[in-house]
Structures are given as C-alpha cells and as structure tokens.
Amino acid sequence: MSDLSSALAGHEIDVIVIGAGAVGAVVAAVLRDKGARVLVLDAGGPPDSADSPKVAPPDAAWRHRCEPPEARWLREIAVGGRTLVWGGWCVRACEQNVTDARLAETPWQVPLSALDPYYARVERMLGVVGNRDGLGVVPDGVFADSVTLHPRLVGLGASLDLPIIAGRLARVTGRPWRAMDALHGVEVVPRTTALRVLVQRGQVVGVECHRGAGERVVVRARRVVLAASAVESARLLRASGCGHDEPLRIVGSLVASHLVLVPGRIADVPGVSYSAFVPRFTNIEGGAARPYVGGFSLEVVGPSPASVLGDDAGPMLGVSTEMLADSTIFQVHALGTMLPSWERTVRFDDADRDPLGRPVPVLRLASSDNDRSIGEDMNAACLAVAGALGPDATTIPFVQPDGLVLGSEVLLGRDDDRDFDPEGRHRRVAGLHVADGRLAPLVGDRHPTLTMLACAVRAADAVVADLAQ
Ligand SMILES: Cc1cc2nc3c(=O)[nH]c(=O)nc-3n(C[C@H](O)[C@H](O)[C@H](O)COP(=O)(O)OP(=O)(O)OC[C@H]3O[C@@H](n4cnc5c(N)ncnc54)[C@H](O)[C@@H]3O)c2cc1C
Secondary structure: OEEHHHHOOOOOOOEEEEOOOHHHHHHHHHHHHOOOOEEEEOOOEOOOOOOOOOEOOOOHHHOOEEEOOOOEEOOEOEOOHHHHOOOOEOOOOOHHHHHHHHHOOOOOOOOHHHHHHHHHHHHHHHOEEOOOOOOOOOOOOOOOOOOOEOHHHHHHHHHHOOOOEEOOEEOOOOHHHHHHHHHHOOEEEOOEEEEEEEEEOOEEEEEEEEEOOOEEEEEEOOOEEEOOOHHHHHHHHHHOOOOOOOOEEEEEOEEEEEEEEEEOOOOOOOOOEOEEEEOOOOOHHHHOOOOOOOOEEEEEEEEEEHHHHOOOHHHHHOOOHHHHHOEEEEEEEEEEOOOOOOOEEEEEEEEEEOOOOOEEEEEEEOOOHHHHHHHHHHHHHHHHHHHHOOOOOEEEEOOOOOOOEEOOEEEEOOOHHHHEOOOOEEOOOEOEEEOOOOOOOOOOOOOOHHHHHHHHHHHHHHHHHHHHO
8 A cells, every 4th residue: 555645745634524525525624724734635536537526426346225216415525625616505504404403303512503603604714795684594604795686576576575685695606616625725636536544553544545546655644534415424433433334314305396487578687696595484374374384485596598408408407498488587495404314325335336335325214204294395486486487487397396405414423422522523533533424413304514614613613723832
C-alpha cells in the first residue's frame, strides 16, 4: 500500500474530511479558516469530467438495492456531491419540527435556539436570499438580499388565502459550490474512496483508501470527519469497527411533485423571485386537524416558459409539443415529514459485496400508514394549488407511485446517542467525528440541508476546539 500523505510532501495533515458534498465543503471551510491543515477526500471525479456527476450512478462500485425495486435513491458520487443538483432551498427548522421529532420518539439533541448562530453562519456562507417574513413556522434568517415575489405568485397566495412567501434560496448552488474551494483554499483529492478509518488503541491514525486501478493508499492523520452522506458514513463506520450491525432507520423526504401547464404566456417580470414557499400547508378542508403526526409545506416555481423543459418534454409528459409551446409552466412540490419507521431502513448486505469488497447498501423504503396519510394530503394540496393557477390548467403528476424518492437522508440508529455526542464526536474513538445527515435531527416538511449544515458547523467548531487542546 502506498502512503498518500508522503506523496503530499511537506503537507502535515491535521484533519481528513471524507466527502466533498455540501457538508464536507462547509466543514473544511470552517477548519481552514481556523488555520487547520485539512485534506478532503472524495470518491468522485471533478464535476466536469466524463464520469461525473451522475445521479444514482450505475457504476458497480456504487451499487445499491432498493426495496421495492421501483423506489429511487438519488446520490452523486462527484466532487460537490448532491449540491451539484440541489435546488438551493434553505429554510430553517421551526418549533413544530422539534415537536414532531419528539412525537416520533427521536428527540432533537440540541434545543433549536442553540442552532441559531450556526444557521446564521451557514446562511452567510451560502448567501441565502429571502425576506424577513415574521412567521414562526419559517423562522427568519440572515439574508444576503431581500426579494420580491412574482405578482402571479402573490396572486396565488391571495386566492388560496395562504401565507405564501418568497423562496429562500442559496446563491451558492450547484457548480458554483466550487467557489467555496477557491474561497477557503480547501484541497480536495478526487477519485479517492475511503474504505475505512484506521483506529489504533482507541485513537484515529488515518484512512485507508482506494484510488483507480486497484491502488490502496493510506492517508495519515489523527483526526477524521465523516461527511460522505448519512448512508455512506454509516457504511464506513461499520467497516472501521465502530458502527452497527442492526438496520438503521432512514428518514427521507416524502415528495409529491406536479407540473402545471397554464395556457398562454405570462409576462416576464425582471428581477423578481419565481420561487414561492407555502409553509406548513394546513388549511386543507378548512384547516381541520389532520389524522397524522408531522406536516408538509409546498414549493411553487414559475411561471417559466415551457422551453426550460427541453425538446423531448412533450412526448415524455404525454402532451403535444404545440400545447407545451403555448403554455407557461409552474412546478408544484409538496415536501412532507417522513417519520422514522422500522418499515424504512438501511442495512448492509455482507453476502453481496461490490468490487471494492464493501457490503452493498439495501434501502427499504416502504411507506408507513402515517406517510401515506400525509401523502394523500400533499397530493390534494398540490392539486388545489394547480387548480388555483388557472381554470384551464393541465396538471401532470411526475411522482413515483407512492412518492418514494430519497434525495436526502437522515439516519437514526438505535443508539446514536451512545455513539456520538451532540457535537459529532465519537464517544469511544478519539479523533473520529461525524458531520453529515447522520448527526442531523429530524426536520421534515422542508428541505433538510440548511439544518444539516448548521449541525456540521457546530461539529467543525468541536474539531477546532479539540485541535487546540
Ligand atoms: C435533486 C435534488 C434536489 C435537492 N434539493 C435540495 C434543496 O433545494 N434544498 C436542500 O436543503 N436539499 C436539497 N437536496 C438534498 C441535498 O442535496 C442533500 O441533503 C445534501 O447535498 C447532502 O449533503 P452531504 O454533503 O451530506 O452529501 P452529498 O452531497 O451526497 O456528498 C457526499 C460526498 O461524499 C462522497 N463520498 C461518498 N462516499 C465516499 C467515500 N467512501 N470516500 C470518499 N468520498 C465519498 C461523494 O462523492 C459526495 O461528494 C436535494 C437533493 C437532490 C437529489
């Protein structure tokens, strides 16, 4: 085995960060700013290379199985991770999310108010734009700029009698995420897959990696932060002898998604926001209490010319090309809380190994009764919004049969509290930290990444504090 750290002659490394997605980039940036010598390893290639990025790559080394097989797990093995494809929606969690998590017996390990300063730091790093709307259900943040909602979306809120707010979106999205690298001088080593964290006498000593053509390398450092995504970090922990054998519960987003075609063109209004957020949609059937735990919010994006969908969209959506050309489009998404359930788990199959010798992840993504119940309301809400967009609107659902697409995952182990402290330190292995969705609390009804990143910044601060000792 060669030794990558000696290849990086003169580079003493304080911290290895595994994964250069949203979490890895933010953690590395915080550590770099505090003067730590950081090396970020990523299994994927640079996003512009021929082999990257890919959603749910068919590559045998990243094979996984889903139960049921038609469920989908979206992930990116590329420098930048899923932020290469994310929508950039950044909404803070609210007290109702904390209550939902308590009802689901997965209480938050930190009070929401303790995350405020970390949310603020992430919002500054990402350049989140939005307005101070004064709604408790979407706590205000630190915004780089205010935005004016497109009049058509303002009108939609009025006709639905709902508090509809301008989408809070990160300026740093997709490929520009790489600007973080440039900004903070973080070195990323691509095409380097961490296979296990090396631990000697309860202390991290390095990481064993795989690099192209069967080469095994060891990178030495006494501190490692796992940021490979919740499932991959769990697989790494297990391979390193610090994880679980029993299945882990997955919490993903339950998404219902509809495309609405409204006949005719709607005038462009330069400089306004085309993204609206309908927080915690609760007024179905006049706001009656709903028979489930959790809730959901809606996002509406539009109006846009149908040309953004591309030339093949008509046949794919089952509408004529002429109709598409004569329509304005809106996209309506509902994001619902998926509560932890033993019907939705991830396990690693030791009898089925990939070419790198790793057990293949098996994701069981069945819906619980609670999920199905929320899902029905989510669909009804999307249709209500679609109807309010115009009497002649055509609504095209583009969802999995039961909405099971996992685009972001949070994992809850049976005993995560015993494994990690709330700041992401492993309790038994000195120098081992976790920062990704494995550490994040249950959010639901809104995208989770802002909250994941707030927790990641907190974990990065803990690494800095430990380094100083
Ligand atoms: C289509 C889509 C839209 C989304 N939109 C939004 C949105 O608008 N708002 C929002 O909040 N969230 C959104 N999300 C979710 C968001 O993208 C994820 O929550 C977030 O990117 C997770 O960040 P991460 O760093 O934990 O994981 P990832 O971004 O997946 O990064 C993990 C990184 O680790 C690397 N890696 C994995 N295993 C290894 C290994 N063994 N060794 C080395 N490297 C490894 C991967 O190559 C990857 O770069 C969206 C997701 C999808 C799929």
